[in-house]
Amino acid sequence: MTIASDHHFPRHSHDGFGIGVLSFGAQRSWSGIGAVEAGPGDVIMVNPGEIHDGMPFDGGVRGWRMLYLDPALMAAELADETAAEIEIVRPVARDPRLAGAFHHAFARLTEPGAEPLAREEALVGTLAHLLRRHIVKPPRGPEPSPGVARARKRLDEAPELPASLAELAALSGTTRFGLLRGFVREVGITPHAYLVQARVRLARRLIARGLPPAEAALASGFCDQSHLTRAFVRQFGITPGRYRAALG
Template sequence: MAVAVPEGGHRARPHRTGLPGLEAVSVASDRTFPRHAHDQFGIGLVLAGGHRSWSGIGAVEAVPGDVITVNPGEIHDGVPVQGRGRAWQMLYLDPALLADLTREETPGAVEITHPALRDPAVAGPFARLFTAIAAARPEPLAVEQALTALLTPLLDRYGNRTPPRRGPPPFVARALRRLEEAPAEAVTLAELAGLSGVSRFQLLRGFSRATGTTPHAYLMQQRVRLARRLLAAGRSPAEAAAEAGFADQSHMTRAFMRQFGVTPARYRAALA
């Protein structure tokens, strides 16, 4: 099936999945997405064009037919190959839902080890799941069954029990905790550095080395993630913008689009 890829444009369509904890979106875009992270597992299928992203194992490329993945909290970005647009379908799966579906097979926390993979045993079930989701009225049982059929080969072949990870330096961990616990509150670099008694230069350098991004970019990610939760809880875009600490709704919309590829209004409508 031919997929139109926009030149100089961006289209994103959220889909109702009928299953709490599972979100779906179809995207066709030539935009570059900055480094960011999600609360959920991301599993996608490239339909057209080429996609390059930075991941924990370095830069990877994906072409049509490839499955792309990202773990919760994993910093990544997205760039069109050779500047041309690409199209893909993406699923976002809450960790709690994955744990509930796979509790007996994969006890404990898991991670997906390959950010890009070519495997018909995974791509096929993904396509069938998206077909079930794209139905006029998704049937929860059909969606849940198809999701389980996708997770089985994906985790069998590319899942791994999460090993103990070496955390960031304590002064970076304190800054991260402050940004995550109160993203709506204004903060300065001096305040973050003062939490551990280091200089602003030390904090900025150590933070970037440990996370792959800057404190301000990380704060914006946290605000967008908070806004997403508020929208899912029924807040209007204006209310979510105010409660998440954005200057105004348009500021939130721009940040939300950069991270999720859809507007807050369309995201909220897809959950209605």
């Protein structure tokens, strides 16, 4: 994915590991370790499910290239059953070797007619450098509260279904106020914002499988395509139609 934008992305998350390089401009973002800044040539990274945002530094346009990697792919490369517990250490890194490996992999993966072996080698080479320098198995921190975990599980498993604070609070064994306060404290966004993002990610998967945006909107819980489009642009910076066209 190649993007140039002055868009301010609200707090959101992705299903997979994200790795990219900022081509020009500068960006400030909120991450799991606090506020960070990235400039041209910096590698930008994010873990699956990690809440983050992004805004241009000083309001200008910034451009970047990004790849999103299936956690199962990372687990396969690690050949380790504990791979699901690993995480990228820093959301921004100045690492010219990794940036070079990324650009090489991105070119191979987006080059029409590129040999499968060349694509695979370029991607695995990037992963090898990423795994050596920027991924760790972190020590266990505080366990998330069971109530918030149950609420997130419900929203993750069926984002297309309507939800209410009363339903989520009942699942969590608390009051609506208690659920809302705990969810924002632990996750970083409200349950509704989390639900909308889960629906957008579901719609993106459906579009990638060939479903037209209008049908993907309804199947993922949006009342119509226009609501999906607004949420899609806020989260990814492009429309569902452009995303579908980019898939070829």
